Amino acid sequence: xxxxxxxxxxxxxxxxxxxxxxxxxxxxxxxxxxxxxxxxxxxxxxxxxxxxxxxxxxxxxxxxxxxxxxxxxxxxxxxxxxxxxxxxxxxxxxxxxxxxxxxxxxxxxxxxxxxxxxxxxxxxxxxxxxxxxxxxxxxxxxxxxxxxxxxxxxxxxxxxxxxxxxxxxxxxxxxxxxxxxxxxxxxxxxxxxxxxxxxxxxxxxxxxxxxxxxxxxxxxxxxxxxxxxxxxxxxxxxxxxxxxxxxxxxxxxxxxxxxxxxxxxxxxxxxxxxxxxxxxxxxxxxxxxxxxxxxxxxxxxxxxxxxxxxxxxxxxxxxxxxxxxxxxxxxxxxxxxxxxxxxxxxxxxxxxxxxxxxxxxxxxxxxxxxxxxxxxxxxxxxxxxxxxxxxxxxx
Numbered sequence: 001x002x003x004x005x006x007x008x009x010x011x012x013x014x015x016x017x018x019x020x021x022x023x024x025x026x027x028x029x030x031x032x033x034x035x036x037x038x039x040x041x042x043x044x045x046x047x048x049x050x051x052x053x054x055x056x057x058x059x060x061x062x063x064x065x066x067x068x069x070x071x072x073x074x075x076x077x078x079x080x081x082x083x084x085x086x087x088x089x090x091x092x093x094x095x096x097x098x099x100x101x102x103x104x105x106x107x108x109x110x111x112x113x114x115x116x117x118x119x120x121x122x123x124x125x126x127x128x129x130x131x132x133x134x135x136x137x138x139x140x141x142x143x144x145x146x147x148x149x150x151x152x153x154x155x156x157x158x159x160x161x162x163x164x165x166x167x168x169x170x171x172x173x174x175x176x177x178x179x180x181x182x183x184x185x186x187x188x189x190x191x192x193x194x195x196x197x198x199x200x201x202x203x204x205x206x207x208x209x210x211x212x213x214x215x216x217x218x219x220x221x222x223x224x225x226x227x228x229x230x231x232x233x234x235x236x237x238x239x240x241x242x243x244x245x246x247x248x249x250x251x252x253x254x255x256x257x258x259x260x261x262x263x264x265x266x267x268x269x270x271x272x273x274x275x276x277x278x279x280x281x282x283x284x285x286x287x288x289x290x291x292x293x294x295x296x297x298x299x300x301x302x303x304x305x306x307x308x309x310x311x312x313x314x315x316x317x318x319x320x321x322x323x324x325x326x327x328x329x330x331x332x333x334x335x336x337x338x339x340x341x342x343x344x345x346x347x348x349x350x351x352x353x354x355x356x357x358x359x360x361x362x363x364x365x366x367x368x369x370x371x372x373x374x375x376x377x378x379x380x381x382x383x384x385x386x387x388x389x390x391x392x393x394x395x
Contacts, residue, residue: 046287049329051094053202053269053295054316056344057085058097058140060301064109064348075352078112082119083359084343088298089136090368091336093316095200097159100140101149113139114153121154131156135199142173143184147191157200158192160185160234164221165211168242172206182225186232193233203234204271208254209246216250223257230262236269236293241282244275244312248285255289269293272314274300279314280322287328294319298337298344317341339368 061084064076078099085098098120099113120137121128128134138157139150150158162178162185163169169181185203192198205225210216226237239246239254251270258268270286270293272279283294300315320332339358346354361367 046284046326046328047290047292048327049292049331050287050323051293052316052319052330052332053095053097053138053293054088054093054298055097055271055295055313056088056298056301056316057081058100058110059295059313060297060299060344061347062100062107062109063302075347075350075355076109078115079119080347080355082116082123083362084298084340084347085116085137086120086123087336087340087343087362087368088316091333091340092331093136093337094293094331095136095138095157097138097140100142101146101153102140102142114149117153117155131199138200138202141188141192144187144191147188151192151195151198156197157202158188158198159202159204159238160188160192160229161204161206161240162186162225162229163206163211163240163242164217164225165207165214167213168207168211171213178221178225182228186228189229189232189234200236201234202236202238202269203229203232204238204240205229206240206242208239209241209250210243212243216245219250219253219257222254223261226258226263227261230267236267237263238269238271238293238295241270241272241279244273244278246272246278246282248282251282251285252289255291265290266292269295271295274312274314274318280318283314283319283322284326287326298341299348301344301348333368336368 061076061081082098085096088096099116100107100110101113102110104111117137117139124133134154135157137155138159139153139155140159140161141147141150142161147158147160162182163172164178166177169175169178173181173184175181175184189201189203192201203226205222207217208222222239229237237258239251255265255268268291270282270291272282272295274280286294295314296316296319297313298316300312300318302313316332316337320330320334320337323330343355343358345351346358358367
């Protein structure tokens with residue numbers, strides 16, 4: 001099979017087998033397990049470019065109002081969520097998930113989704129009339145009704161979500177089985193795909209690796225869901241690491257199953273959580289498998305409001321720094337990414353004074369200008385900030 005890549009170096013990396021005498025180079029990894037026990041594994045060449053899909057404005061902030069310290073929830077106005085999405089698009093993230101058309105009583109932090117896109121049109125000005133620019137803003141929809149609302153609001157890039165766990169489907173959308181959840185997602189995808197103005201439909205499969213309420217999920221179920229979503233009109237299938245238990249082996253199993261179902265690498269994306277510190281290892285494995293679409297959230301904000309302990313999406317700053325170190329282009333502007341991160345920090349911490357200052361800096365043309373554009377030099381600052389920011393926010 002075209003995806004049957006064996007990556008013992010990544011498995012060893014995840015199991016912690018790299019010793020003090022092990023060496024990493026551009027050519028491969030020299031493992032030293034002790035006297036007389038060593039081996040060399042060649043690293044597959046990564047692709048030349050990876051698309052970063054920013055999910056912070058939606059996935060990173062959706063759980064904010066349920067926190068015990070919800071000072072910031074009052075500041076999560078549609079305008080400020082739109083402004084964060086705008087800053088991240090200005091940083092040249094491939095797509096930005098800006099809002100979710102969901103029940104506001106269930107996810108109050110996402111209230112006013114249509115207003116978010118109204119504010120984005122104002123912020124973008126004439127650029128909002130450019131289809132390729134406007135299509136970079138994505139809205140999550142849970143069902144056909146949500147898709148219709150998003151389309152009525154002028155959104156032309158949508159994301160639908162399903163899962164492969166009965167327990168998670170019940171907690172997340174209230175269906176008895178994951179197959180019922182899949183039906184809702186396919187209805188939403190079909191509604192979107194039939195609209196001539198819609199250019200992109202992403203299909204998330206939550207619990208692609210494991211379920212926080214059950215155990216490991218089956219690659220066959222993931223492939224079945226992926227094929228159904230693709231038939232319904234999804235242009236990309238995203239494997240969601242809901243509770244952070246994704247591994248290189250499970251990733252390979254899923255991608256192989258999707259290949260057998262007829263999906264190509266360029267239609268597959270990944271969404272990892274860093275709950276157990278495995279996100280970047282899984283990203284490297286994804287790149288080795290030919291996957292070049294990776295989700296991330298500024299400062300690692302997010303997790304999942306319906307998955308206990310699933311704290312921390314992969315930080316966009318970490319992904320950009322990692323990709324640059326691997327010689328993989330992202331197109332991301334480091335200065336603007338850090339500026340967006342500062343704004344997200346202020347939102348998460350409820351710092352209205354800083355929010356007002358940063359908004360004024362943008363109006364004055366100061367935000368994201370000056371300084372060093374080198375991600376490698378900018379990242380340590382972002383990394384310290386990310387570790388200090390609250391890990392309370394959430395696929």
